[in-house]
Amino acid sequence: MKANITATAKYLPDRVLTNFELEKIVDTDDEWIRARTGIEERRLVNDGEATSHMASHIGLKLLEKSGKSPDDIDVIIIATCTPDLIVVSTAALVQEKIGAQNAWGFDLMGACTGFIYALETGAKLVESNQYKCAMVIGVDTMSSIIDYTDRNTCILFGDGGGGVLLEPTTQNDGLLDAILQLDGSGSTYLNVPAGGSLRPTSEETVSNKQHYVYQDGKTVFKFAVKKMADVSAEILDKNGFSGEDVKLFIPHQANKRIIDAARKRCKLSEEQVYINIQKYGNTTAGTIPIALDEAVNEGRLEKGDLLLLAAFGGGFTWGSMLIRWGV
Ligand code: UT7
Numbered sequence: 281m282k283a284n285i286t287a288t289a290k291y292l293p294d295r296v297l298t299n300f301e302l303e304k305i306v307d308t309d310d311e312w313i314r315a316r317t318g319i320e321e322r323r324l325v326n327d328g329e330a331t332s333h334m335a336s337h338i339g340l341k342l343l344e345k346s347g348k349s350p351d352d353i354d355v356i357i358i359a360t361c362t363p364d365l366i367v368v369s370t371a372a373l374v375q376e377k378i379g380a381q382n383a384w385g386f387d388l389m390g391a392c393t394g395f396i397y398a399l400e401t402g403a404k405l406v407e408s409n410q411y412k413c414a415m416v417i418g419v420d421t422m423s424s425i426i427d428y429t430d431r432n433t434c435i436l437f438g439d440g441g442g443g444v445l446l447e448p449t450t451q452n453d454g455l456l457d458a459i460l461q462l463d464g465s466g467s468t469y470l471n472v473p474a475g476g477s478l479r480p481t482s483e484e485t486v487s488n489k490q491h492y493v494y495q496d497g498k499t500v501f502k503f504a505v506k507k508m509a510d511v512s513a514e515i516l517d518k519n520g521f522s523g524e525d526v527k528l529f530i531p532h533q534a535n536k537r538i539i540d541a542a543r544k545r546c547k548l549s550e551e552q553v554y555i556n557i558q559k560y561g562n563t564t565a566g567t568i569p570i571a572l573d574e575a576v577n578e579g580r581l582e583k584g585d586l587l588l589l590a591a592f593g594g595g596f597t598w599g600s601m602l603i604r605w606g607v
Contacts, residue, residue, distance in 0.1 A: 282454030283403035283414070283446045284606040289341035290442035290573040291334045291419075292560060293325045299435070306431040313435050314558075318536025322438025322561030324423045330364045331421045331441075332373035338417050338443040338569075339378040346445055350378050353445075354411040356385030357402050359394030359418040359565040360441075361594070362425060363387055366475075374417070383415070391470075392532050392593025394418055394565035396460065396601050399589075402446045403455045409448070417443030418565035425472055427492035436534070437493070438561035442569025453584070453606030459515050459599055466503060466596030469496040504538045504592040509545035512590040515600040516546060523547035527585035527605070528575060532592060533557035533567040542590060554580065564593065581605045 298321040299310035313319055325334070335358055343350060358370040365373075371385030390397035395418030402414035419441025428434045446455075474490035475481050485491060508531065516522060523546045531539045536557055543553050554571045563570060568589055575581055585605040592598040 281407055281409065281448050281450055282456070283406035284449035284454035285444045285603065286447045286607055287342050287346040287445040288442065288569070288573040288576050289338050289345060290440070290570045291337040291341070292323045292440040292570065293329060293334070295324045295326055296321050297324050297438070302435055305428055306434060308431045308435055317436060318555070318557045319435065319561045320558040323440050325421055325439045331360050331362050331419055332364045332370050332377065334421070334439070334441050335370055335374045335417050335419045336377035338419065338441055339374050339415055342415060342443055342445050343378065348413065348445070350380045351382050352413050353380040353383045353415050354413050355402070355405055356380060356383050356415045357398045357417070358385070358387045359390060359398035360387055360420050361389050361391050361394065361564060362421045390565070390593065390597045391595055392534060392562070392564050392567070393460070393591040393595070393597035393599050394593070395568045396458065396589055396591050396599045397597070399444070399455065399601060400458045400460060406446050406448055412447060414446040415443060416446060417441060418569045420564035420566050422562070422564055425491065425493050427489055430492065432497055433493050433495055436562050438563050440560055440563040440570055441566035442573045444569060444572070449606055451606060453604040456602040456604055457515060457519055458601040459511050459518070461507070461511065461598050463596045469499045470494070470594040501535065501538065503596055504534065505541045507596070507598040508532070508538060508590050508592040509542040511598055511600040512542045512588060513545050515602055516588070519602055521586065523552070525586050526552055526588050528552060528554055528580055529588045529590070530554045530568055530571045530575065531590045533560070533571065534562045534592070538592070546588070583607065
């Protein structure tokens with residue numbers, strides 16, 4: 281038995297932050313951002329709106345689209361690195377907001393690879409035959425940890441997320457394989473230095489701006505280009521597929537140049553790759569499920585199509601997944 285994606289949904293806040301608006305805040309320009317990243321604009325939450333609000337919208341949409349009742353959800357997994365609270369999982373807040381009375385759940389922190397990590401986790405729970413329906417959401421409120429005076433990071437990130445329902449299938453479809461990786465030696469290149477148990481919040485950590493994302497962009501870029509391309513090619517090879525077999529490649533949307541490198545490595549055409557980075561920037565755990573929902577809505581996936589996912593992020597984390605589309 282395998283686990284199959286039976287519904288998709290997304291949520292993007294309606295506030296738009298364009299490159300031109302960023303030009304007025306930091307020393308940058310639209311042309312540089314577009315050329316170096318592919319990003320034109322990103323979305324930001326409104327004041328008071330947090331990760332659980334976006335995740336609950338996604339959860340309710342998944343219920344509406346699938347015709348399921350909240351009681352049908354057995355487990356809720358939220359991939360995020362920007363939970364509402366340090367203690368109390370986002371999953372708990374979502375459980376209450378959507379009224380999923382029979383669900384247990386938890387948050388999973390895999391940074392930009394979080395959604396793929398969560399999908400694999402949810403799939404294994406469904407495949408165990410103990411759980412009939414898993415709600416898996418990838419969502420981040422990056423604006424809550426971004427310094428809008430730091431041009432190295434503020435141009436890259438946005439808020440938003442998406443999710444899926446996973447259910448058992450006995451057909452020849454569903455999640456076929458995953459390769460997931462973790463290398464903690466990358467932790468110094470991309471992180472939020474304070475606010476955890478290592479450096480609890482203090483006046484000093486606040487005045488040193490240690491609650492914001494720190495990124496050594498060049499080093500992360502180098503790793504991301506290699507690792508995302510390698511792991512995308514590896515999963516195809518391992519399963520006896522080539523680029524021609526792939527209907528759609530949905531990569532994590534961090535930088536169009538990283539996506540292009542993975543595409544070329546797998547010998548895929550531009551038409552085989554889903555890119556929406558221009559609209560939303562990098563929403564961390566949100567990018568893949570947002571793109572998946574858009575691709576489904578645009579009719580880019582039909583029953584039997586082979587879907588390739590790949591991501592790279594803080595940790596370092598990276599991975600790929602192959603899915604035989606079943607709905
Ligand atoms: O999703 C999680 C993983 N994260 C990623 O995958 C992000 C990986 N990194 C990247 O995408 C890229 O490294 C960036 C987009 C962050 C930076 O692009 P880059 O081509 O690596 O630029 P760079 O850091 O080498 O900087 C080139 C120049 C520098 O000026 P000098 O030293 O050549 O005079 C920077 O100071 O561009 C300058 N620069 C900027 N200029 C205008 C850096 N940021 C900006 C900016 N606007 N926002």
